[in-house]
Amino acid sequence: MTYDPSPFGGKLRTVPYAGAVFGADYPVGLGGLGGSPDGPLNEVHVFWIAGMSCDGCSIAATGATNPSVEDLLLGRVPNLPKVILHHPVLNPGAGTELTRPMKKAVEGNLGAPYVVVLEGSVPDDQAFPTELGYFSAMGAGGFDPDSETDQPNRVTDWLWKLAPGAAAYVAIGTCATWGGIPAAAGNITGSMSLTDFLGKDYRSALGVPVVNVPGCSPVGDNFTETVAAVLLFLQNLAPLPKFDELGRPAWLFEETVHRHCPKAGYYEEGVFAEQEGDNECLVEIGCWGPVVQCNIVERGAINGMGGCMVAGGACIGCTMPGFPDKYSPFYKAPPGSFISGGLTKINGGAIRRLRRMSMKSGNREALWDSVGEVPSGWADDKGKPSAFDKTNAFFYKKLQYRGSVHQGKRNKKQPLPASRDILRQKGIDHNQGTDVLGDRVRTR
Numbered sequence: 001m002t003y004d005p006s007p008f009g010g011k012l013r014t015v016p017y018a019g020a021v022f023g024a025d026y027p028v029g030l031g032g033l034g035g036s037p038d039g040p041l042n043e044v045h046v047f048w049i050a051g052m053s054c055d056g057c058s059i060a061a062t063g064a065t066n067p068s069v070e071d072l073l074l075g076r077v078p079n080l081p082k083v084i085l086h087h088p089v090l091n092p093g094a095g096t097e098l099t100r101p102m103k104k105a106v107e108g109n110l111g112a113p114y115v116v117v118l119e120g121s122v123p124d125d126q127a128f129p130t131e132l133g134y135f136s137a138m139g140a141g142g143f144d145p146d147s148e149t150d151q152p153n154r155v156t157d158w159l160w161k162l163a164p165g166a167a168a169y170v171a172i173g174t175c176a177t178w179g180g181i182p183a184a185a186g187n188i189t190g191s192m193s194l195t196d197f198l199g200k201d202y203r204s205a206l207g208v209p210v211v212n213v214p215g216c217s218p219v220g221d222n223f224t225e226t227v228a229a230v231l232l233f234l235q236n237l238a239p240l241p242k243f244d245e246l247g248r249p250a251w252l253f254e255e256t257v258h259r260h261c262p263k264a265g266y267y268e269e270g271v272f273a274e275q276e277g278d279n280e281c282l283v284e285i286g287c288w289g290p291v292v293q294c295n296i297v298e299r300g301a302i303n304g305m306g307g308c309m310v311a312g313g314a315c316i317g318c319t320m321p322g323f324p325d326k327y328s329p330f331y332k333a334p335p336g337s338f339i340s341g342g343l344t345k346i347n348g349g350a351i352r353r354l355r356r357m358s359m360k361s362g363n364r365e366a367l368w369d370s371v372g373e374v375p376s377g378w379a380d381d382k383g384k385p386s387a388f389d390k391t392n393a394f395f396y397k398k399l400q401y402r403g404s405v406h407q408g409k410r411n412k413k414q415p416l417p418a419s420r421d422i423l424r425q426k427g428i429d430h431n432q433g434t435d436v437l438g439d440r441v442r443t444r
């Protein structure tokens with residue numbers, strides 16, 4: 001099931017004076033967002049808020065290449081507005097300089113649209129008896145311009161106050177999307193996801209529910225590509241991209257990681273790793289890939305390279321809402337794998353053996369079949385077909401060439417290449433190695 005944007009006709013929700021949503025002094029332009037009458041908006045602010053986070057999502061995002069964060073910041077992607085990023089680590093300015101535009105946005109005086117990105121989960125510090133208690137904060141001094149407090153501003157307060165005017169809210173990483181590790185059993189922070197915090201009825205100023213790009217850490221390209229897709233929508237240049245029922249970009253998260261895993265062939269043939277470092281399928285040492293929605297093996301971790309199984313690591317389900325508790329203990333075979341893996345061992349084991357026979361046949365030139373020898377100096381065992389192989393090949397080819405030309409029979413009628421024929425006429429054993437032109441036989 002995918003999120004249906006039809007309540008908005010696949011376009012922006014109609015806002016009579018969309019610019020007012022952001023405090024922008026523009027009439028509704030071609031961008032539909034309150035962009036200038038000459039065309040879509042040129043700039044959009046992105047406020048990056050860090051909750052209960054390890055900064056891994058920031059690192060992942062800065063590793064993105066398609067598009068890269070630099071592409072977004074420099075306005076290098078055609079038709080996308082230039083992104084003005086306010087990030088607690090990457091921003092050149094800190095303190096008040098970082099939070100001033102955020103406060104303007106809260107007051108409705110930013111003069112431009114903004115998107116909020118949350119990294120890290122949302123702690124339950126709103127439940128503290130006073131606002132002096134907090135688990136994570138950004139900046140200080142309260143939100144009231146006349147405030148004289150020097151207390152840190154709670155992240156939860158930022159999230160509430162920025163929510164009504166945000167063009168879109170994007171949760172990056174599993175902590176922000178589903179609570180993640182800070183929300184695991186035993187935590188004392190009451191951590192939760194952004195969706196849990198804002199509630200299911202939350203819609204951004206433009207009618208978009210929370211967008212979730214999970215992963216611990218996520219694939220950076222998944223994030224930047226999703227942001228780019230949402231920005232194109234906000235520019236009124238593209239329909240709202242397809243999201244699934246949990247707000248994940250459907251085109252990135254609808255498949256299981258198992259389906260595209262480089263080890264899927266091992267699984268299918270029932271060959272499993274026994275310990276880390278083995279090349280085979282990792283399901284018996286704790287891989288949950290068959291039931292986990294993730295695209296890391298197709299997309300790569302950074303710049304198209306790496307990714308869990310590509311690097312030999314088992315999937316621990318880090319993109320999933322049930323992570324980590326429903327996938328622990330890590331590196332222990334999932335219970336279901338005893339059935340699926342056991343059946344695959346029987347079925348795949350038989351299939352694998354049949355394939356080896358076909359492979360053995362395919363590893364021989366048709367000429368070698370005709371003369372009954374393989375002129376390779378690389379091994380003593382030239383893989384001569386046994387009587388069983390020959391019988392099997394006979395019936396296999398019957399099926400293979402049914403209704404078509406039997407290439408095997410044509411090969412048999414083919415004359416030997418001249419050099420081999422000369423040797424045969426001279427009674428020379430071809431396998432001893434021969435300089436045909438010089439008509440000299442090398443003895444070994």
Ligand code: SF4
Pocket residue numbers: 257258259261262263264265267280281282283287288289290309314315
């Ligand atoms: S390693 Fe995991 S994802 Fe890959 S084939 Fe095996 S079970 Fe599937």
Ligand code: SF4
Pocket residue numbers: 215216257292293294295296308309314315316317318319320
């Ligand atoms: S393969 Fe599994 S552990 Fe690796 S990123 Fe995807 S969901 Fe996370």
